[in-house]
Amino acid sequence: MKLYVIISLWALLTFTHQAPPREKCACELNNSEKAFPHEKLRIVETNVSDCNSNITPQKTVELESLLLGLERRLSQLNKDVLILEEEEEDDGEFSSLDDGELYGVLSLYVIENEMTEIKQLIDKLNSTTQQHQILTANATEQLDNLKAEMQELERFDTMQVIKGQQVNSALKADLFKCNKKMNTTVTPTEPPQGTCPRSRLLNVTGPRVYTAGEYPGSYAYGAWGRDPRPEEGKESWYWLVMLTSSNIYAHYVRLYSSLSSLIIGVSVPGNVQIHSSNPTTNTIQGPNNVLYGGALYYNCYNQDYVCRFNLTTKSVTTLQLPKGTRYNSKGNFCHLEECYPYTDLDLATDESGVWVVYTTTQDFGNLVLSKLEEGETPVLGKTWRTSIYKRAVTNTFMACGVLYATRYINKEVEEIFYSFNTVTGQEKFNIGIFMNKMSTNIQSLNYSPVDQMLHAYCDSNMVSYKVLFG
Structure with missing residues (x-):
């Protein structure tokens, strides 16, 4: 029995070794379609990018x-x-x-x-x-060429993917319009806010003005605008403060007789100097400055003080803010990527006068708003405390007695997202008004009640927006 098993195994091994090898099977694939021109698509994408950067x-x-x-x-x-x-x-x-x-x-x-x-x-x-x-x-010619090239490339879309996406986009747009018509509701009328007869802030449009001024790209930080209560004969004047030392300090305000003078860079009457040295006692620190009633209001150099510089008499008077006020770049405006140095104090104007926005150690970094009483020497008036953290804000401005705060969305967009009504004490965190930016950063933002414009200083450029009320 054992011998029989051994012989069978030997026979099986012999048969296996002697079996002829299997024949290999191969098939030939012929692609009747032309190869996709990847290099041509890359050139089209480059041309689109170049065209977009020019316009x-x-x-x-x-x-x-x-x-x-x-x-x-x-x-x-x-x-x-x-x-x-x-x-x-x-x-x-x-x-x-x-x-x-x-x-x-x-x-x-x-x-x-x-x-x-x-x-x-x-x-x-x-x-x-x-x-x-x-x-x-040039742009028209480039667009015509790009359109022709894209139509040629669409021939390679044999599965109709692109065409299907285009049809879907058109259907979505039609559906959105139909849905919008069905859900249209009349916005309820709200009572006037704050200290002026205008209603709530509805939108900010523009920019209306965009200019690099006399010194294109030279001074990244600064502020500009109009005097809400100008002296007689200076109703059309504009002012400009550029931080000429380390993007932190300045010692003069520059004046322009009109908007056209500002745009073409002709300063008349020129500079009004606070002091010959920069920086020194009572000169300007930080970009958040305003002009009101012929006087410049700003953060005094190296102090938790508000300075008032009278442009006519060339005199400076000061006001010390409450104990614990953060200064010297310890209470800045910020966004996720960076902070704006020396923005501890933000001076603002509206229909009722001058305001100051700041924060203190007692308020744990939340925004504090105080009204400045008019006079040759500034006096601190009523104060309001908010629940919005200052480092979560990029800028603030006042309009009709209402404090508005902005935040950084991306390089192209800033959002007005917060408001505090000084009359009712009501806070809102869902304002949702978006501003199209001309450059990445807004170093200062001032509201002008003279023409209802927002004047922004953006990476050495001067930009203004129209403010629309309900």
Whole structure:
């Protein structure tokens, strides 16, 4: 029995070794379709990126800013000519003929300067318009080429994926419009907020003005705007503070006779100096400054003080803030990636006057708002405490007695997300008003009740937005 098993195994092994090898099976695949042109797609993507970088929002707003400046300057010139004509008619009322002639000569000199400025503005407008025409022509040609190339590449979409996505997008858009019409409700009317007759803040549109001013790219931090309560004869003036030392300190305020002067970079009457040294006692620290009633309000150098600099008398008066107020870059505005240094104190203006936003150790970093009483020496008025953490905020501004706070969304968008009503004490965290930015950062934000504009200083550029109330 054992012998039989051994012989069978030997036979099996022999058969296995002698079996002929299996034949290999191979098939040939022929692709009738052309190979996808990956290199061509890469070139199209590069061209799209280049075209997108050339056509930026700044270029459109630059043209609008020049037109707005020209419109306001022509209006001012018309007023000055009318005044001169009236004075010539009433020339006999002067105390002497010499006085009348002197006044006429001065008026003509002012008008001559204004016409020179208008010519400079028109020259810049013509130059910008020509550049935009060339850009438009180039962009149109590039877009036509890109469209033709994309249509050619769509031939490789044999499974109709792209076409299906396009149909789905159109259906979604139609569905959204239909749903919006069905769910339209009338917004309830709310009573006026704060200390002025306007209703709640509805939206911020623009930018309306975008300019690099006299020193393009030179001073990253600063502030600018209009005086809500200007001195007589200075109603059209604009002011500018640039932090000229280490992006922290400044020792003068620069004045412009009109918006067009600011845009083309002609400063008249020029700088009003606080002190010859920078920095030193009572000069400016930080970018959050405002001008009100012919006086500049700002954070005094190296102190938890508010300084008031009278531009006429060149005198400085100070107000010490409550004990525990954070200063010297210990209570800054921030977002997730960085903080804005030396933004401990934020001065703001609205229809009712000057406000100061800050934080203290007692409030654990939450925003504190105080009203400054008017006078040659600033006095701290009523104070409100909020529940919003200051380092979660990038900027604040006041409008109609309501404090608004912004936060960083991304490089292109900032959101007004918070409000505090000083009349009712009500806080809201869901304002949801978005601002399109011209550059990544907004170093300062001031509201001007004169024309309901928000003036932002953004990485050395001056930008303004229109504020819309309900």
